[in-house]
Amino acid sequence: MKILDGLKVLDLTTIVSGPYAASLLADLGGDVIKVEPPAPGDSARVFESTEPRYTMNGLSPHIMTLSRNKRGIVINLRNASGKQTFDDLVRWADVVIDNYRPGVTQRLKIDYPSLCEVDSRIITCSITGYGETGPGRDRAALDACIQAYAGVMGITGEPDGGPMRAGPLYGDASAGMAAALGILAAIIARDRTGVGQHIDISMLDVQVSMLTYIATMQMMSGLPAARWGNQHALHVPYNAYPTADGFLFVAAFLNNHWAALMNELGTMELPDSVRADVDYLRQDKLLQRIARLESREPINAALANVLKQRTRDEWLTDLSAAGIPVAPVNGVADAVNDPHVLARDMIVDIPHPAGGSFKAPGNPIKMSAADPDTFGPPPLLGQHTTAVLHEVLGYDQTKIDQLIADGAIEQAE
Secondary structure (H helix, E strand, O other), rough: OOOOOEEEEEEEEOOOOOHHHHHHHHHOOOEEEEEEEOOOHHHHHHHHHHOOEEEEOOOOOOHHOOOEHHHHEEEOOOOOOHHHHHHHHHHHEEEEEOOOOHHHHHHOOOOOOHHHHHOOEEEEEEEEEEOOOOOOOOOOOOOOHHHHOOOOOHOOOOOOOOOOOOOOHHHHHHHHHHHHHHHHHHHHHHHOOOOOOOEEEEEEHHHHOOOOHHHHHHHHHHOOOOOOOOOOOOOOOOEEEOOOOOEEEEEEOHHHHHHHHHHHHHHHOOHHHHHHHHHHHHOHHHHHHHHHOOHHHHHHHHHHHHHOOOOOHHHHHHHHHHHOEEEEEHHHHHHOOOOOHHHHOOOEEEEOOOOOEEEEEEOOOOOOOOOOOOOOOOOOOOOOOOHHHHHHHOOOOHHHHHHOOOOOEEOOO
């Protein structure tokens, strides 16, 4: 069995943060029903119109990746009959997730107080940019805006360059992960109390939380947190260095790691042209971390000269075997084809609802008591509306046909 077998989730979310939260629950076995408005449905469904090379049979990569293992239905929540149908689903569900802007759930009467009247055991989770309280709650938010507001962009980038956002949608995905964690905590609390609750996830809150000790250092010292590029304020060496054929990240900042690195350099056959660099690095005084911090630039220069003498894979093989923290600086194509990533089942085949399959990242949560991961196709818009209303709510075909005629629901053709 899957770990979350029996967990029933209504997913009202769109684009990334909410869909990612719901996809984590679905991958772990939750029965997730993706509830979309009438066409075009989830806003991410139209993204394929801008770049057809990133789509497959009309589905955008957002839908393909983040809606796997979900059933899909269409309900018009602004329609009285549609709202009644949704309320019936709430009585079946454990959790309702949304990532609407603040105020939308209240207007649609799908906020926690409204749904609690339908089912006191319901758990609701809203993911918003700035949270549901505070003076900035009504600001429009996207991932990059949150990275900027939280100070993340301010500490990302080269020291002499401008601020830079993280490559992935870091703010969206981490908010989705926090939402999944909050939902599971609320499930445990409900098991004790018998009642549900509302979870307010702010993308900004999550980013501020993830600043961790960096924020503490700033508040304690009063010194501004600086941009260090690939380096680190507290550690040397901690950088991406060029090798003969690519970049290698070296993080040998602990004394034992540095000693192991110096031992490797002392036993290797390296050209005479870098002997002075090796001798500099192997000074006894640099065995201590504080001395290395005080010698950041000459260490970086000497180590860069040495590492250029061999290929990235040669360094990676020898330094990894010595227990030194190093990693290749991969492109995405390298990462998704890496033998270790593949061995961890982090790249999986997912069936397409129109036939064939595609590759996407797998489930990052590995649990010893769970059955092997399986992946169902993402739904077409409204693909399972009739089946869900039959199977979950027991609606007969006459009632379903009437709801379709009233514009309350839609079934994919």
